[in-house]
Amino acid sequence: MLQIKNLHAQIEGKPILKGINLEVKAGTVHAIMGPNGSGKSTLSAVIAGREEYEVTEGEIWFNGVNILELEPEERAREGLFLAFQYPIEIPGVSNANFIKMAVNEVRKHKGLESLSATDFLKLMREKAALVGLKDDFLKRSVNAGFSGGEKKRNEIFQLAMLEPKLSILDETDSGLDIDALRTVAEGVNALKNSENAFLVITHYQRLLDYIVPDVVHVLYDGRIVETGDKNLALKLEDQGYDWVIEKHKQEA
Amino acid sequence: MFQEQLPALFEKWGKPELAEIAKNGSFPNRKVESWKYTPVQNIQISESEKSHLHLPFEGIILDSNTQAEGIQIGFETVDFPRKDIFDDFANESFQRVLTVTITRKFKSELPLIWVHQPTSVSTDCIKIIVQEGATANFVELYQGNQQLALTYSHILVEGKATFHHYQFQFNGFEAGMPQVLSKIYAQQHAQSTYQHTVITFDGSWVRNELNVTHLGEHLFTGMNGLYVADGTRLVDNHTNLEHAKPNGESSEFYKGIAMDRGQAVFNGRIHVFQDAQKTNAFQNNQNLLLSNEAQINAKPQLEIFADDVKCSHGATVGRLRQDEIFYLQSRGLSKETATQLLTNAFGAEVIEKIENQILRSYCLEAWNHKMGI
Ligand SMILES: Nc1ncnc2c1ncn2[C@@H]1O[C@H](COP(=O)(O)OP(=O)(O)OP(=O)(O)O)[C@@H](O)[C@H]1O
Ligand SMILES: [Mg+2]
Numbered sequence: 001m002l003q004i005k006n007l008h009a010q011i012e013g014k015p016i017l018k019g020i021n022l023e024v025k026a027g028t029v030h031a032i033m034g035p036n037g038s039g040k041s042t043l044s045a046v047i048a049g050r051e052e053y054e055v056t057e058g059e060i061w062f063n064g065v066n067i068l069e070l071e072p073e074e075r076a077r078e079g080l081f082l083a084f085q086y087p088i089e090i091p092g093v094s095n096a097n098f099i100k101m102a103v104n105e106v107r108k109h110k111g112l113e114s115l116s117a118t119d120f121l122k123l124m125r126e127k128a129a130l131v132g133l134k135d136d137f138l139k140r141s142v143n144a145g146f147s148g149g150e151k152k153r154n155e156i157f158q159l160a161m162l163e164p165k166l167s168i169l170d171e172t173d174s175g176l177d178i179d180a181l182r183t184v185a186e187g188v189n190a191l192k193n194s195e196n197a198f199l200v201i202t203h204y205q206r207l208l209d210y211i212v213p214d215v216v217h218v219l220y221d222g223r224i225v226e227t228g229d230k231n232l233a234l235k236l237e238d239q240g241y242d243w244v245i246e247k248h249k250q251e252a
Numbered sequence: 253m254f255q256e257q258l259p260a261l262f263e264k265w266g267k268p269e270l271a272e273i274a275k276n277g278s279f280p281n282r283k284v285e286s287w288k289y290t291p292v293q294n295i296q297i298s299e300s301e302k303s304h305l306h307l308p309f310e311g312i313i314l315d316s317n318t319q320a321e322g323i324q325i326g327f328e329t330v331d332f333p334r335k336d337i338f339d340d341f342a343n344e345s346f347q348r349v350l351t352v353t354i355t356r357k358f359k360s361e362l363p364l365i366w367v368h369q370p371t372s373v374s375t376d377c378i379k380i381i382v383q384e385g386a387t388a389n390f391v392e393l394y395q396g397n398q399q400l401a402l403t404y405s406h407i408l409v410e411g412k413a414t415f416h417h418y419q420f421q422f423n424g425f426e427a428g429m430p431q432v433l434s435k436i437y438a439q440q441h442a443q444s445t446y447q448h449t450v451i452t453f454d455g456s457w458v459r460n461e462l463n464v465t466h467l468g469e470h471l472f473t474g475m476n477g478l479y480v481a482d483g484t485r486l487v488d489n490h491t492n493l494e495h496a497k498p499n500g501e502s503s504e505f506y507k508g509i510a511m512d513r514g515q516a517v518f519n520g521r522i523h524v525f526q527d528a529q530k531t532n533a534f535q536n537n538q539n540l541l542l543s544n545e546a547q548i549n550a551k552p553q554l555e556i557f558a559d560d561v562k563c564s565h566g567a568t569v570g571r572l573r574q575d576e577i578f579y580l581q582s583r584g585l586s587k588e589t590a591t592q593l594l595t596n597a598f599g600a601e602v603i604e605k606i607e608n609q610i611l612r613s614y615c616l617e618a619w620n621h622k623m624g625i
Binding site: 141158 | 574575576578579580581582583584585586587589593594596597598600601
């Protein structure tokens with residue numbers, strides 16, 4: 001589904017990603033862990049198509065399409081979704097309106113008709129309930145004045161509405177209380193199937209207790225330096241990153 | 253050019269005295285500070301037939317035949333301050349001015365409507381007296397295209413009265429929108445409310461002068477505005493608030509958007525007199541500049557001579573935020589749609605403040621239509 005080959009990216013002339021190789025297959029969950037500032041959010045932003053980051057080398061293939069050529073909205077319509085680490089507040093744009101436009105864009109791309117008002121409302125209520133968002137959040141402006149946890153739920157709500165093929169969750173767990181974490185994780189698990197995939201960026205094993213990864217990667221200084229199964233996450237939880245840094249600092 | 257065209261237009265219209273003024277007088281130019289960014293020569297006049305007006309909402313049209321419980325119609329002379337040649341036209345042509353007295357018996361929920369339908373250049377004038385304790389909504393509507401409406405209003409809001417004054421300067425439901433030079437002189441007595449809202453997003457050349465003077469204490473003045481200059485349109489708002497008495501409160505909130513090669517001007521003067529102690533004056537002006545060829549000239553002008561006052565003001569000119577656009581794009585909306593959505597939201601904030609639900613929905617619908625949403 002997703003293949004990243006030797007990806008290098010920089011911002012304002014400063015190299016952040018220094019040769020990322022990653023392959024994610026349909027039906028799998030990959031976790032990416034790594035110390036602060038190692039480049040996890042940068043990787044997700046580059047995949048989603050944020051302009052500020054300049055890709056200097058490498059390729060990203062998504063279902064047979066070289067998406068580096070595509071605008072962010074085209075990537076989204078192809079089925080890519082990024083749940084932001086810091087969701088943006090957009091005063092004046094209603095959540096319901098926004099998600100309706102987004103859903104219809106994606107449907108149009110798939111050659112489907114726009115949803116009727118009733119069908120849309122029904123779908124929206126169902127997905128809001130899935131992530132534990134009350135209906136009145138749908139009427140409010142996108143993320144404006146939402147608490148940290150509410151913003152994260154709203155990201156997963158949008159994910160549920162758009163049914164992407166690949167979802168990148170950038171620290172969706174941070175800022176969530178224990179119950180919210182479970183709700184959100186259950187929401188994700190309910191959406192998981194053999195056709196889609198998840199890339200879960202997190203610092204904590206907690207989330208991976210619920211969303212069990214098939215593969216775990218460690219990103220350090222712009223490279224994926226370790227790859228393993230779910231036990232790698234347990235080891236990091238136990239021992240921290242010191243051993244990773246010690247082992248790989250020569251290459252940095 | 254407009255200035256040269258005018259005498260003939262006035263002649264044709266049977267107003268030789270105005271033609272005379274137009275021939276001999278001088279028009280404001282760049283050297284006049286308050287007209288610096290508002291070139292008169294950009295006004296373009298062509299003649300048109302008066303067409304039938306479809307009111308976009310129910311209301312009571314004000315003219316010499318208006319009959320409504322609690323409304324008295326009369327004719328008076330009114331003198332307007334003479335600052336430019338347009339004021340000379342006005343004072344020359346306003347011998348018998350439609351005078352509307354709104355008494356406390358007026359209980360209708362319907363707005364009073366003043367229609368401007370110039371067929372070339374019109375000089376419209378109204379005097380409104382809102383009697384003690386009375387309440388009314390008053391809406392100015394426009395119809396036309398390449399014509400000019402010179403509109404003068406003299407408004408007196410008596411003690412404890414409430415007057416909501418709206419100017420809807422846009423092509424609402426295809427009625428068209430002429431060019432406008434509007435001058436409002438409002439005066440308020442103690443404990444009254446004057447709430448003004450002007451929404452401008454059509455009309456190739458629009459200048460609004462709003463003057464409010466306080467004659468009593470413990471009153472409130474609200475001034476809200478949305479002005480949008482797209483294409484090659486020009487919109488100019490000059491507001492002037494005279495806080496002449498103590499304990500007055502005012503809130504001014506204007507938002508502007510300039511795109512394409514549009515030009516927007518905002519000048520907000522607030523004058524707090526020396527003995528206007530305990531004045532509470534708030535002014536906020538936010539502008540969105542969406543292209544490099546567009547221009548915004550925004551100038552707050554606070555002149556505060558009292559010492560025990562609360563006055564705050566802020567003026568900003570900015571662009572849309574990249575992170576907001578990216579967020580919307582990442583959900584599948586094109587950059588153009590994202591820009592439209594964010595610009596629409598920026599402007600809608602002013603419209604949302606309209607208290608009257610019917611008028612608010614009307615404006616929102618027209619604004620969404622304008623922005624293609
Ligand atoms: N706009 C920018 N300008 C300059 N440097 C940037 C910019 N954005 C990111 N960086 C730098 O890139 C590096 C990687 O940042 P990134 O946000 O990808 O890290 P991260 O792995 O997501 O960290 P965290 O775990 O704290 O979320 C950091 O050193 C950061 O300071
Ligand atoms: Mg990060």
